[in-house]
Amino acid sequence: MTKVVRFHEYGEPDVLRIDDIDVPAPAADEVQIAVRAIGLNRAEVMFRRHAYLQEAEFPSKLGYEAAGIVKALGSSVSEFSQGDAVSVIPTLDMARWGTYGEVINVPARHVVKHPANLSFEQAAASWMQYVTAWGALIEQAKLSAGEFVIVSAASSSVGIAAFQIARSVGATVIATTRTSAKTEGLRKAGAHHVIATAEEDLSARVKEITGGKGARVVFDPIGGPAIAQLAECMSVGGILLEYGALSPDEGPFPQFAVLGKSLTLKGYLYTEIVSEDAVLERAKTFINEGLRSGALDPLISRTFAFDQIQEATYFLESNEQIGKIVVTV
Template identity: 60%
Template sequence: MARVIRFYELGGPEVLRIEHVDIPGPGQGEVQIRVKALGLNRAEVMLRTGSYIEEATFPSGLGFEASGNIETVGDGVEGLLPGDAVSVIPAGSMVRWPAYGELATFPAELVVKHPTTLSWEMAAAVWMQYVTAYGAIIDIAKLGQGDFIVITAASSSVGLAAIQIANMVGATPIAVTRTSAKKQTLLDLGAAHVIASAEEELEARLTDIAGPDGVRVVFDPIGGPIYEPLTAAMSRGGILIEYGALSPEPTPFPLFNVLTKSLTLRGYLIHEIIGDPVRLEAAKAFVLSGLASGALEPVIAKTFPFEQIVEAHRFLESNQQIGKIVVTV
């Protein structure tokens, strides 16, 4: 028996329950982990409330990220052994491979022996944020030396990961956040410039920073009315990568800006990297290199014990955090 977190109906954080469940062993090509820490993601809130791209099957588990020691390996697994300290790249389905539990099972190809310098908490905060950001701005946008990149929702774990990756490759990260409350923290965490979108005129500030040539890459999880000023400040041939839909308002298609500047607007989910073995291996190598050099370092906003999962989800929904929320098991 092991403790797991499940829910039986859609709703707020209070629907989450801690239960004792018999956990079957790993199957062919799978690895079972004795979990030490969990990294929380907004996708888990969306699954819990019925707004995610995947539907819960009740009683439903949830969770994408974990770190811990390997308990058991299934048939056909090579290179991983019981006792190894590992962390987990998000699987394609958190209903099929839920992370929230004392024991959790994952496909072996998504289990990584991370640098031993990382704590369990930091290891649980690695893969969703860095693979998401890497896939968009490096694999797709080819961000590099001298580029300007706009990163909206910059205080999120993915936003901070994008700032670090931009600095790692010699680009200039421009962080966008709603108010100036987080401005100094974002500067301290590596942003070259910070724009408070509710207090400043976004297009004018971006033009001041990037100059007449504009910004080549935009990395956005929001959508909505921000599309007009963002695309107006982009360079000819620039690319805007959309990886979320946080805005409750409609997202206009900025036709004039797209036509006159030959812009690319592209939807993106981490699944396209995870589902491609070649691209996934490149992502692993990039992230592990950055972790080893210190260029990439997860930012932990707050840590909760397993028993306070409801409180952890409430904090996740508060949008007060800068960085990753972690639950220790």
């Protein structure tokens, strides 16, 4: 029997249970992993709350990220061996391939041999954030040296990953956060500039930082009325990538800014990257090279033990962290 975190109904973190279940042998195209660390993500919170793109079938597993040791291989898997240290690139179905467990099965295309310089905790904290940020900033926006990028809700793990990826190509990062409480932490995490939107005029500060040009790229998980504010901060020909909907409110469409500056407003999903083999391979190459060189360095806010999964999730939902929350197994 294997200990696996599941939930039997939608609700708050206290619906999470540690159940003893039988984990089957891996399917032909799967890798079985003895988990050493698990990375937590806000998508898992939304899934547990019934606010995600996917419906749960109870009792439901959950989880997108993990790292550990290869325990067994499916019959068609040849690129890994028992004993390999590997980490998981989030799949397209967390209920089927949930990572919150001592032993998990994952499709081989979503498993990667991470660089040897990473701990299991760092490896479990890497793939969701870096694939998400790389896909938006590099694959789609083509961010390059000398450009400005606005990263909003910047204290999230994806926000911090965006700092590092932008810096790795020579771009300048403008981070936004609601108050100045996290300003120093965001600067230490890699932001060149930090704007507290509840205390400063966002548009005026961006114009000051960019010499009046505005930022060509915006990476935003909030949406709502903030989109109109962000559009005012953009340069001609800019692109805003919306990868979340943290705001419960709909905002007005910024038609004058969009028309006047020829802006692109694009909804962006992580699944766009992991659904295509060629794109996923480019992501793996870029990220593994960055992790190996140290240009990408996962920032871990706090670690919890496996039996503290409820406490870890409550901390995730507190929004107090800067960086990733990891559970050790």
